[in-house]
Amino acid sequence: MQEQGGERDGRMTDAGLNDAAGTPAGAAALQVGAFTLASRLVVGTGKYASYAEMARCLEASGTDCVTVAVRRERLLNAAGENILDHLDLSRYTLLPNTAGCFSATDAVRVARLGRELLRDLGNAGSEWVKLEVLGDQKTLLPDPVGTLEATEQLVADGFSVLVYTSDDPIVARRLKDLGAASVMPAGSPIGSGQGVLNANNLSICLEYLKDGDPDYPVIVDAGVGTASDVAAAMELGVDGVLLNTAIAHAADPLRMARAMRAACDAGRDAFLAGRIPRKRYATASSPETDRITPAALSPN
Amino acid sequence: MTEHDAPSNDEIMVFVNGAEKRLPAGGTAHDLLTAVGLAGRPVAVEVNEVVVPRAALGERILEDQDRLEIVTLVGGG
Numbered sequence: 001m002q003e004q005g006g007e008r009d010g011r012m013t014d015a016g017l018n019d020a021a022g023t024p025a026g027a028a029a030l031q032v033g034a035f036t037l038a039s040r041l042v043v044g045t046g047k048y049a050s051y052a053e054m055a056r057c058l059e060a061s062g063t064d065c066v067t068v069a070v071r072r073e074r075l076l077n078a079a080g081e082n083i084l085d086h087l088d089l090s091r092y093t094l095l096p097n098t099a100g101c102f103s104a105t106d107a108v109r110v111a112r113l114g115r116e117l118l119r120d121l122g123n124a125g126s127e128w129v130k131l132e133v134l135g136d137q138k139t140l141l142p143d144p145v146g147t148l149e150a151t152e153q154l155v156a157d158g159f160s161v162l163v164y165t166s167d168d169p170i171v172a173r174r175l176k177d178l179g180a181a182s183v184m185p186a187g188s189p190i191g192s193g194q195g196v197l198n199a200n201n202l203s204i205c206l207e208y209l210k211d212g213d214p215d216y217p218v219i220v221d222a223g224v225g226t227a228s229d230v231a232a233a234m235e236l237g238v239d240g241v242l243l244n245t246a247i248a249h250a251a252d253p254l255r256m257a258r259a260m261r262a263a264c265d266a267g268r269d270a271f272l273a274g275r276i277p278r279k280r281y282a283t284a285s286s287p288e289t290d291r292i293t294p295a296a297l298s299p300n
Numbered sequence: 301m302t303e304h305d306a307p308s309n310d311e312i313m314v315f316v317n318g319a320e321k322r323l324p325a326g327g328t329a330h331d332l333l334t335a336v337g338l339a340g341r342p343v344a345v346e347v348n349e350v351v352v353p354r355a356a357l358g359e360r361i362l363e364d365q366d367r368l369e370i371v372t373l374v375g376g377g
Contacts, residue, residue: 044377054375069376072317072369073343083375084342099376112351113371116344120354190377222377244377 030240032217033128033160033181035093039063040234041264042095042219044244048253051086057247058092060257062264067095067130067242070114084121094118094125095162098132102143104150107133111154128160128181130221130242140190144171148178155179164221167201173208176216183209184221184242187233191245193225196233206237227256227263234267235275312364323362330357332368343372 030037043063048054058066068083087094096114101107111129118126131154133146142165154161160181165171167185175183185205188194196202202220209216217240220233224243233241241264250256312325316336323332329352333339345352346369352360362368 045375046377068373070371071374073372113344116351
């Protein structure tokens with residue numbers, strides 16, 4: 001710590017540091033509906049080179065909640081490996097998604113199939129769903145109308161709905177009003193690795209969604225490219241980050257999983273710590289007083 | 301299960317994950333799962349866009365032209 005002034009010293013002794021300082025950011029649980037997550041990272045299980053690598057990366061990321069997709073069973077290859085052989089269900093809550101659905105009707109069908117699969121497994125994740133209703137194949141951006149329709153239907157059907165949406169604050173607020181358990185704005189398009197493109201919109205989403213309801217969970221879903229993207233999102237005050245490709249397609253996925261975990265904790269701590277305001281000009285960190293007498297200007 | 305052009309009286313033809321499948325008339329969704337080697341596997345079954353809970357698969361009698369989806373969990377984000 002470079003700053004040394006009376007005011008600074010005073011603050012350090014007053015502040016409730018005994019609580020915060022010793023507690024790593026990751027230790028504070030994230031509550032989403034009826035679910036309590038120890039980690040604020042939700043990690044996808046797609047695109048890994050192998051299930052073994054996936055399992056190692058999930059462990060290194062520190063997550064306790066992983067997303068899965070629902071797809072047709074390949075009838076001709078019943079002897080093939082199933083992802084469930086590689087996921088410790090006592091450790092991870094599964095969050096089934098409706099990825100690949102381009103209509104509210106299909107998303108609702110897939111959500112119900114996912115619920116049936118998870119009920120069979122006895123996994124708590126059967127009661128929730130990560131809802132995606134996509135607008136087109138090229139951008140994979142959400143279809144806002146279909147997303148609103150499907151949210152309404154799934155909430156009525158008893159689901160805890162975690163809903164993928166754009167960073168539009170108005171749509172975000174309408175999704176919450178319909179009963180979504182968590183609104184999950186995209187930082188940038190799925191798998192694009194561009195991070196949070198519109199921090200301003202994301203901040204407004206947070207302001208609207210947490211107005212009078214500070215614990216309402218907001219999770220950035222999609223767009224993360226590297227660790228600093230996670231930290232930046234967390235510093236804005238989002239409650240968690242959902243990512244997949246940034247780990248699975250990193251040159252060294254295991255190391256990136258570790259980096260994501262650290263970034264998530266760092267970003268959360270920085271948010272809770274409260275950043276200094278941005279200023280146009282400098283503010284000295286060393287005392288302004290008691291400096292030695294400046295030397296006479298040399299003639300030039 | 302024999303393959304011929306039209307189902308005989310004691311056979312029906314259903315669509316399983318988009319592909320035609322013949323089975324004896326009166327067969328249940330559970331019979332079909334057994335026929336395709338998926339009984340006991342982690343799958344969920346939808347018949348004509350409605351999920352059939354596992355406990356009800358043995359009672360769900362399939363009819364000619366029924367459309368089934370048999371799904372499982374895969375990696376995804």
